[in-house]
Amino acid sequence: MKNKWLTYPYLVWMLIFIFIPLLLVLFFSLTVRTPEGLAFSFENFQRFFEPIYLRVLLRSVYLALISTIICLVLGYPMAMILAGNNFKRKNVMVFLFVVPMWMNFLLRTYAWMTLLERQGLLNTFLSFLGLPPLNLLYTQEAVVLGMVYNFLPFMVLPIYSVLSKIDRQLIEAAADLGADQVTIFRRVIFPLSLPGVMSGITMVFMPAVTTFVISRLLGGGQFTLIGNLIEQQFLFVGDWHFGSAISMVMMVIILLSIGVLSRYDKEHEGGGLW
Amino acid sequence: MRKAKILGLALLLGLAVLTFAACGQDRKPVLSVYNWGDYIDESIIAEFEKEFNIRVNYDTFSTNEDMYVKVKSGGGSYDLLFPSDYTIERMRKEGMLHKLDFNNIPNYQYIEEQFKNLDYDPQNEYSVPYMWGTVGIVYNKKMVTKPVTSWRILWDEDYAKQILMLDSQRDSIGITLKMLGYSMNTRNLQELAAAKEALIKQKPLVLAYVGDDVKDKMIAGEAALAVVWSGDAVYMMRENPDLAFAIPEEGSNLWFDAMVIPNTSKHKTEAEKFINFLCRTEIAYKNTDYIGYSTPHREAKKLLEPELLNEPAAYPSAEQLANCEIFLDLGDFLKEYDRIWTEVKAI
Numbered sequence: 001m002k003n004k005w006l007t008y009p010y011l012v013w014m015l016i017f018i019f020i021p022l023l024l025v026l027f028f029s030l031t032v033r034t035p036e037g038l039a040f041s042f043e044n045f046q047r048f049f050e051p052i053y054l055r056v057l058l059r060s061v062y063l064a065l066i067s068t069i070i071c072l073v074l075g076y077p078m079a080m081i082l083a084g085n086n087f088k089r090k091n092v093m094v095f096l097f098v099v100p101m102w103m104n105f106l107l108r109t110y111a112w113m114t115l116l117e118r119q120g121l122l123n124t125f126l127s128f129l130g131l132p133p134l135n136l137l138y139t140q141e142a143v144v145l146g147m148v149y150n151f152l153p154f155m156v157l158p159i160y161s162v163l164s165k166i167d168r169q170l171i172e173a174a175a176d177l178g179a180d181q182v183t184i185f186r187r188v189i190f191p192l193s194l195p196g197v198m199s200g201i202t203m204v205f206m207p208a209v210t211t212f213v214i215s216r217l218l219g220g221g222q223f224t225l226i227g228n229l230i231e232q233q234f235l236f237v238g239d240w241h242f243g244s245a246i247s248m249v250m251m252v253i254i255l256l257s258i259g260v261l262s263r264y265d266k267e268h269e270g271g272g273l274w
Numbered sequence: 275m276r277k278a279k280i281l282g283l284a285l286l287l288g289l290a291v292l293t294f295a296a297c298g299q300d301r302k303p304v305l306s307v308y309n310w311g312d313y314i315d316e317s318i319i320a321e322f323e324k325e326f327n328i329r330v331n332y333d334t335f336s337t338n339e340d341m342y343v344k345v346k347s348g349g350g351s352y353d354l355l356f357p358s359d360y361t362i363e364r365m366r367k368e369g370m371l372h373k374l375d376f377n378n379i380p381n382y383q384y385i386e387e388q389f390k391n392l393d394y395d396p397q398n399e400y401s402v403p404y405m406w407g408t409v410g411i412v413y414n415k416k417m418v419t420k421p422v423t424s425w426r427i428l429w430d431e432d433y434a435k436q437i438l439m440l441d442s443q444r445d446s447i448g449i450t451l452k453m454l455g456y457s458m459n460t461r462n463l464q465e466l467a468a469a470k471e472a473l474i475k476q477k478p479l480v481l482a483y484v485g486d487d488v489k490d491k492m493i494a495g496e497a498a499l500a501v502v503w504s505g506d507a508v509y510m511m512r513e514n515p516d517l518a519f520a521i522p523e524e525g526s527n528l529w530f531d532a533m534v535i536p537n538t539s540k541h542k543t544e545a546e547k548f549i550n551f552l553c554r555t556e557i558a559y560k561n562t563d564y565i566g567y568s569t570p571h572r573e574a575k576k577l578l579e580p581e582l583l584n585e586p587a588a589y590p591s592a593e594q595l596a597n598c599e600i601f602l603d604l605g606d607f608l609k610e611y612d613r614i615w616t617e618v619k620a621i
Binding site for chain 1: 337340342343344347435441443477480481483494495496612615616619620621
């Protein structure tokens with residue numbers, strides 16, 4: 001225990017930058033401004049549970065879920081290809097996959113705007129083929145596209161790292177025992193890769209459900225997500241109390257989803273993630 | 275192209291800031307200026323820095339509301355702001371502004387009398403007018419065949435998904451109230467509810483709620499109609515001759531942006547120097563000519579090319595202004611507007 005003091009800086013750090021701010025958010029969410037000063041109230045939470053805001057919440061969860069599923073469907077095969085033994089220049093591929101992440105997130109999202117615009121690259125191409133232009137930008141699909149594009153690496157990389165650590169001998173053993181490729185995947189590889197899948201899902205779902213930049217740029221302010229609502233309350237309306245209440249609700253949802261995921265994970269004995 | 279230019283500029287600015295920081299503590303006073311985006315000829319800032327040996331930290335905002343919230347919550351510690359009338363009124367009432375020392379701003383004399391002592395600053399102690407203008411519809415003549423005379427065209431299903439609205443609550447709710455024949459400063463909840471309903475009904479027709487990017491979009495022909503501030507319309511029409519500007523018959527908003535010093539500023543004299551500099555005739559002319567907004571500066575206006583002077587978007591006739599209203603500070607009632615806009619956006 002002689003190294004215990006080493007943890008104190010971290011404890012102080014967490015206290016100042018995580019615990020106290022959280023308490024402040026909680027405090028703001030439970031108070032309202034009145035002419036006499038701050039007053040304790042559940043009004044902010046009550047307001048959030050009006051149908052109009054619940055719909056925003058549902059929309060956020062729905063779009064984030066769809067993006068997560070698409071990321072999983074696209075990302076899993078990609079991770080398998082990357083982890084595959086017979087694949088040369090594996091490192092180059094992984095590198096290529098990571099390189100776009102070095103570029104600023106905002107810049108990459110702006111790039112999509114110029115691709116999807118009515119006079120953008122895609123529509124120019126369509127009209128070149130003699131096809132009518134499509135309304136691509138400022139749609140729900142554009143928002144999902146932005147999420148999938150931006151968060152796909154967060155799905156691929158954890159799965160890849162778990163897949164590449166699977167003991168080859170297990171697969172060989174399964175083959176020796178007469179399992180075909182499909183059975184090997186279903187009974188051996190996939191169960192063993194679940195921890196990666198779970199962490200991939202969390203790492204995609206969380207930023208997707210809280211994003212406000214993607215929905216603003218690619219959704220044109222049409223599809224207010226929970227992140228936009230929070231941003232609006234803090235930056236434009238100046239109602240920190242309502243904004244804090246939404247943040248608290250958001251936090252609870254994220255905690256719940258992490259809880260559900262990690263529970264599922266344990267049942268499959270995929271190894272402790274949390 | 276423009277985006278690339280802005281990006282380049284931002285990069286350069288970032289680099290400049292870094293080099294300055296790297297040079298260690300130079301003793302130059304630093305003036306923090308908080309202005310609307312695309313609202314100054316940036317070379318003017320460099321000229322000022324050179325002439326007065328003052329370093330300018332230049333930062334931009336997109337609506338009065340986000341500027342107010344940031345300053346109110348103590349963010350940024352700015353020395354000079356450029357809010358509009360109703361926000362100046364609000365800040366003045368809340369005691370957020372320094373009284374200006376007009377001995378340091380002799381060029382104030384060039385401001386036309388009709389822009390002095392306006393309701394938001396009745397004794398003219400706190401502000402010096404910067405630009406003024408209206409809100410109207412900019413439209414692409416190639417895409418819009420119907421006459422643009424009423425705000426109702428923004429509710430016309432023929433232009434579904436070709437309409438850009440301003441993501442600014444007072445403006446968007448205000449024009450809707452005008453369309454319905456009410457005052458832009460209404461405190462009548464029924465009138466507001468009607469405006470909210472109309473905005474919700476309009477939402478499926480709207481392509482996007484935008485800020486400064488409206489200019490790039492309209493110039494590129496991405497949309498047919500957009501609600502814009504008059505000066506932006508002048509800029510857009512210059513870049514794309516297919517565009518035209520109209521102030522609807524129901525009337526619109528007449529606004530004034532002015533320079534004020536928040537009372538948290540520790541560089542009041544430097545800020546006054548900057549105000550005075552911006553009111554210098556040749557600077558005011560250069561600036562007006564560049565950004566396209568309407569100047570309250572008598573001498574600068576005389577220098578403008580007749581083309582811009584005769585542009586009704588920039589200098590509308592008294593007739594066009596007849597039905598226009600100036601925004602008033604709504605005090606606590608603003609909450610209702612906040613809520614409506616939040617809900618319209620959320621739905």
